[in-house]
Amino acid sequence: MSENKEKYSSFRIPVPAAYEAIFSHFYVAENRSSASITKTLLPSFQTILIFNFGVHAELCSQQNLKIKMEKCIVLGPIKRAFDYTLPPESEIFVANFKDDAFYRFFGHVSLTQYLPQSPDALLNANCFNMLWTELKKIGDPDLKVAYILEFCKKYLRQQNTITEHLINFGDTGISSIKSVAEMYNQSERNIQLNHKKSLGYSSKEVNRFRRFLKAVSYIQKGAVTTFPLKIDWFEIIEECGYYDQSQLINDFKHYIHLTPTKYLKFQQEICHAGA
Structure with missing residues (x-):
């Protein structure tokens, strides 16, 4: 293994059982080597919240434009693979929202696919800049996770019952749109719109x-x-x-x-x- 690779580390942090419906996992990557390291993020259809500590990491857009990550950005739902680069002395901490959890937390904000957005700009507030400041003081990644979970607890909205049924159908091979429409005596069109609004993507x-x-x-x-x-x-x-x-x-x-x-x-x- 090369010296550069020895100084690069990345790992996942599992989510406590009480929050498994909100986050799939947390991810940490640090580059303490002398060279930039480029990785590919595969599609997941999840929306992610990235905290950037240290030197700014970079995203590569679909048009091959380099976009510097700010202190905190939102990206997703991730529908296609893209590259990102971690320069020397960079560190990212990523929260991966599950299913409809992003919209339960942020409300029905408008996301620009493939382009990062500031969560504070989405909410017209300054709370995530302050959250970044507090997380920056915490060295232990597990304690960072605990702080984020406590932070999000008071803002999380109740899950919509129709959305809950759509999620629970999962990959069953059954038409979730048709079944849920019949269950709630609504048109399939209405359920399709609910799916897109609550999850950020269509059933198709x-x-x-x-x-x-x-x-x-x-x-x-x-x-x-x-x-x-x-x-x-x-x-x-x-x-x-x-x-x-x-x-x-x-x-x-x-x-x-x-x-x-x-x-x-x-x-x-x-x-x-x-x-």
Whole structure:
């Protein structure tokens, strides 16, 4: 392992059981090396809150523009992969909102996809600048998490019952829109609007993403269990509900800017390096 890599660290912090419906996890990354380190953030359909300590980290937009992270930014829902760069002496602390939790906390604010926004600008307040100041004083990441959880407790709104039902359907293969519309005697159009408003994306968008994740899972499983490596692409197309190979390729290019075969090669290289 190189000296630079030895001085770069990143890790996840799990969420206490009482807050598992609000955050999926917290993420910390620090670069104490002498060189900038670039990472790729894969799509998750989650909205994230990033606290930037130390030297400003940078985001790379879809147009390859470098955008400096301010003290605290909101980004999402993350629907496509993008790169970010951590220069020397940078540190980020990321809260990953789950399902509708961002909107339960911030209300129905308007987010600009793929561009970071100041949470204080969204709320027309100065509370997150003050929160950043307090977190900056705390060295222990676990104590940072505890402070954030206590901070958000008093602002979190009750979950809408319709949204709760939409979330609970999850990846069941059942039409959540149609079922919830019948349950509440509303039009499917109204439920679709509720879905978009409460979660930040439509049911059609997230169903496409789940199909993509299923394909990724099949590819990763095949890469681990078959030697010499052999992926049955037509089996993946059939099992994951794709019409043809072209649709599979389009999804990979859409979400991570790679073809399935290039993604597979990337995975092989990572596994080989780890071994």
